[in-house]
Amino acid sequence: MRRILIMLSLIAMISVSLAACAGRGAERDDAAQSGTEDDEIVRIYFIPKNLGNPYFQALSSGFYDAISELGEEHFEYIYTGPETAEATSQSTYVRAAVEAKADAIFIAANSNDALNDVFDEARAAGVRVYSINQDIPGSEAHRDAAIMPVNFDTVGAAQLKLMAEQIDYEGRFAILSATADAPDQNFWIASMQAELANNPAYARMELVALVYGDDQAEKSAAEMEALLAEYPDLKGVIAPTTIGIAAACRVVQSAGAAGRVKVTGLGLPSEMAEFVKAGVCESFQLWNPPYEGYIGAYMVWAEANGVFSPDPGAKFSAGKLGEYTVLPNGQILTLEMPMQYDASNIDMYAVLF
Numbered sequence: 001m002r003r004i005l006i007m008l009s010l011i012a013m014i015s016v017s018l019a020a021c022a023g024r025g026a027e028r029d030d031a032a033q034s035g036t037e038d039d040e041i042v043r044i045y046f047i048p049k050n051l052g053n054p055y056f057q058a059l060s061s062g063f064y065d066a067i068s069e070l071g072e073e074h075f076e077y078i079y080t081g082p083e084t085a086e087a088t089s090q091s092t093y094v095r096a097a098v099e100a101k102a103d104a105i106f107i108a109a110n111s112n113d114a115l116n117d118v119f120d121e122a123r124a125a126g127v128r129v130y131s132i133n134q135d136i137p138g139s140e141a142h143r144d145a146a147i148m149p150v151n152f153d154t155v156g157a158a159q160l161k162l163m164a165e166q167i168d169y170e171g172r173f174a175i176l177s178a179t180a181d182a183p184d185q186n187f188w189i190a191s192m193q194a195e196l197a198n199n200p201a202y203a204r205m206e207l208v209a210l211v212y213g214d215d216q217a218e219k220s221a222a223e224m225e226a227l228l229a230e231y232p233d234l235k236g237v238i239a240p241t242t243i244g245i246a247a248a249c250r251v252v253q254s255a256g257a258a259g260r261v262k263v264t265g266l267g268l269p270s271e272m273a274e275f276v277k278a279g280v281c282e283s284f285q286l287w288n289p290p291y292e293g294y295i296g297a298y299m300v301w302a303e304a305n306g307v308f309s310p311d312p313g314a315k316f317s318a319g320k321l322g323e324y325t326v327l328p329n330g331q332i333l334t335l336e337m338p339m340q341y342d343a344s345n346i347d348m349y350a351v352l353f
């Protein structure tokens with residue numbers, strides 16, 4: 001490698017021009033301005049749904065782990081994205097990554113299809129576009145592959161079962177989601193609705209509301225407060241979003257409704273530990289967000305070394321996690337099923353993510 005360029009601080013780019021960024025992000029500006037692009041540096045961009053969500057910071061930490069194992073001098077890693085998660089809010093960030101000569105863009109898209117043209121432009125410019133944290137159902141032809149946290153077909157049923165167990169398979173419940181366009185949320189919610197309609201075990205449960213907190217803590221809390229006010233007999237809430245579940249727990253706790261209104265969903269153990277210990281949340285699920293970034297960095301490294309291209313059946317080695325294979329649908333599954341957390345294991349995971 002001719003040149004050493006390390007980008008390993010937690011960089012939150014707040015300007016599309018890449019001019020304003022924190023800490024060692026300044027190194028990136030110097031390199032861009034000096035025009036000393038180095039083709040041997042593997043340049044990875046990760047664009048989350050929005051900044052300020054600890055879930056995506058956890059995912060991002062996996063990129064750092066892999067990069068430090070593989071040799072920081074070989075990589076430039078940029079974590080950049082919009083402040084809010086509207087459907088098209090990421091397009092300018094994708095374009096900026098292409099401008100900056102990214103080798104690979106990992107993106108947790110805010111829409112199933114709003115970015116298709118931008119992805120096509122990026123790929124036409126020779127940049128790999130990888131979905132991460134989720135796929136873009138119906139638009140798979142516009143990305144190269146997708147790193148999935150788990151097999152998404154398992155999530156809706158697992159979440160509904162968890163809710164059912166907590167409310168004894170009976171009563172009214174609601175779903176508190178993220179944004180209305182979120183591909184991952186909508187996929188899981190559709191599975192929950194199908195399961196609810198078709199599985200007789202849930203015949204005595206009624207889904208009374210589906211509300212959106214936009215993955216913003218305040219809006220999520222306001223939606224949760226409205227649910228409590230509107231449905232005094234509400235037995236539970238599924239919030240399949242880490243921001244949503246924590247906000248819902250906080251509201252239920254301050255309303256003195258812990259135990260009466262069960263909260264479950266997908267949460268970060270580090271944020272949920274206090275609520276599990278206070279009895280506000282019995283159990284919830286997630287997976288291992290850092291693994292996704294870790295696998296992503298190894299995948300790009302394998303391609304840079306000429307031993308991988310993202311085609312169905314292709315395999316690559318992801319360090320301590322072993323070998324992964326691209327499935328026929330272009331997905332790579334980090335794990336098969338969600339993991340479950342409760343008082344018995346929360347401390348162990350809370351220190352990790």
Ligand code: RAM
Nearest residue numbers: 055178240241242243266
């Ligand atoms: C939130 C985001 C993310 C989802 C997790 C579970 O942080 O909505 O997309 O995967 O929750």
